[in-house]
Amino acid sequence: MDRVLLIEDDDIIGEMICMYLKEEDFVVLRCHNGQEGLAALHHFQPDLILLDLILPDFEGTELCNSLRGLTPVPIIIISSNSKVSEKIEAFTVGADDYLCKPFSMHEMKARIQVLLRRFKRELPAEQQQSPPPEPAPSPQRVSVPATELQINLEKRTLHVRGASIEMTFSEFELIRLLVEHPERVYRREDLINALRGFDSYINERAIDVHITNLRRKIEVNPKEPKYIKTVWGVGYKFVI
Structure with missing residues (x-):
């Protein structure tokens, strides 16, 4: 099953996303702030990250930039800010997609699947557990x-x-x-x-x-x- 790291401090939205994704057979770990998210990155090893832009301890784009420097997995920003400038800034610091709140859970799942499919397509050795390629x-x-x-x-x-x-x-x-x-x-x-x-x-x-x-x-x-x-x-x- 695919593993999703959710970094979201809003309890209502966080719980809704967790419940929905778990029902859709994802393994989900929710973190309430940026420090928890950075720590979880190493031991949870997610296949995809859902990142809220407004967190109590981090500027969202700063955290996105830090996460991108640590992992190549897809990052989807979730934010109530729909300004084009904010979206462009998110893409510039390493985000792969941007969801504006409120959003449909079905749409979120579709976007997650698109990014996971494209990301995994480039990792055949890891998916199939085949031996390392010859030089x-x-x-x-x-x-x-x-x-x-x-x-x-x-x-x-x-x-x-x-x-x-x-x-x-x-x-x-x-x-x-x-x-x-x-x-x-x-x-x-x-x-x-x-x-x-x-x-x-x-x-x-x-x-x-x-x-x-x-x-x-x-x-x-x-x-x-x-x-x-x-x-x-x-x-x-x-x-x-």
Whole structure:
């Protein structure tokens, strides 16, 4: 069963979410503040995190950023703030989805399943308990010699010019898609669907933020990108 870490100080909402997810066969651990959540991350080892933005001891986006630095699992923000600026900030610090209160429990479950499916798709060895891959090249690795860029799909790692690069779950999915299909022009709508599916929230502005962050991480000069090119009026493409 999938394990969900819920960090929510509101007792009514927290209990509702716990009861619903347990009835849907999830294993749920609820924490009432950020410190509890950080401590639980290590011993509970969740498959997904539900994080309230308003906590008694942490600014939600600060905690999201800290959690993203410790784990690659999907993070869904739950918040009563529906401002676009707040959503963009959450995506920027590592969130993978954003649910505005009040929300449907069925919708929450659908979004959880979308993110878990996409995340687990990249972890076949762990799911199937198969032996570690041999060091020889395999389909789990994608290399682009011209950019000195190497992606390991199994370990979800990216190396650029020999240096290990930290990425959010969404950033990894985006760069993987672009690198696997060089020269293909992706509309923003295509990238939204590829990252989120139809059940999760993301908009064109969030895609632009992810692209900007990726350029900072892989380009020598992000202001004059050589690899992730903008196709004006359409979207983006990866150039070898």
